[in-house]
Amino acid sequence: MPGGGVFGMLADGTAVVQMCEGHIDGATLYLPDPDVRPRAERNDEMIGEWVADPAVTGFSQFSLQDGGNGWTLKGRLKPRDPAKRYTIYGWTYDNSWSAAHLDFSQDELAKLKPGELVSLPTDLPEEDVEVPNRVWTLTEFQAKACEVY
Numbered sequence: 265m266p267g268g269g270v271f272g273m274l275a276d277g278t279a280v281v282q283m284c285e286g287h288i289d290g291a292t293l294y295l296p297d298p299d300v301r302p303r304a305e306r307n308d309e310m311i312g313e314w315v316a317d318p319a320v321t322g323f324s325q326f327s328l329q330d331g332g333n334g335w336t337l338k339g340r341l342k343p344r345d346p347a348k349r350y351t352i353y354g355w356t357y358d359n360s361w362s363a364a365h366l367d368f369s370q371d372e373l374a375k376l377k378p379g380e381l382v383s384l385p386t387d388l389p390e391e392d393v394e395v396p397n398r399v400w401t402l403t404e405f406q407a408k409a410c411e412v413y
Contacts, residue, residue: 269363270413271352272383275376280325284410286361287319288354312341323406346370386412
């Protein structure tokens, strides 16, 4: 499924998404399986899932805890360990579009100033090394995310 958008996270547990093409119908937050070997079956732990009504095109934001702005939490949100890195991504029911995943920890979010968010790094190395997430202001993210990603 083609990537048409990107996620960001504010310090207060608000998820933001900027769709540049297409749409998404929902978002999933999970703890990635730490023991993924080639050809091994993934055993990610689902932390929460949200559905959006209507589908999201353009910019949207919602609270992980409560949803809002057309987003509804399906089921219960599991607690997160501040030191672990979680992944959030956007999806469509028919797998036609997605929003690029974001890996983040609560510790990382706690370092943000008010009005800042973390999103994907914009310069990914050719080697498989961890690169810090990019810090944006919310205004910058809304204005420039589609140009950068």
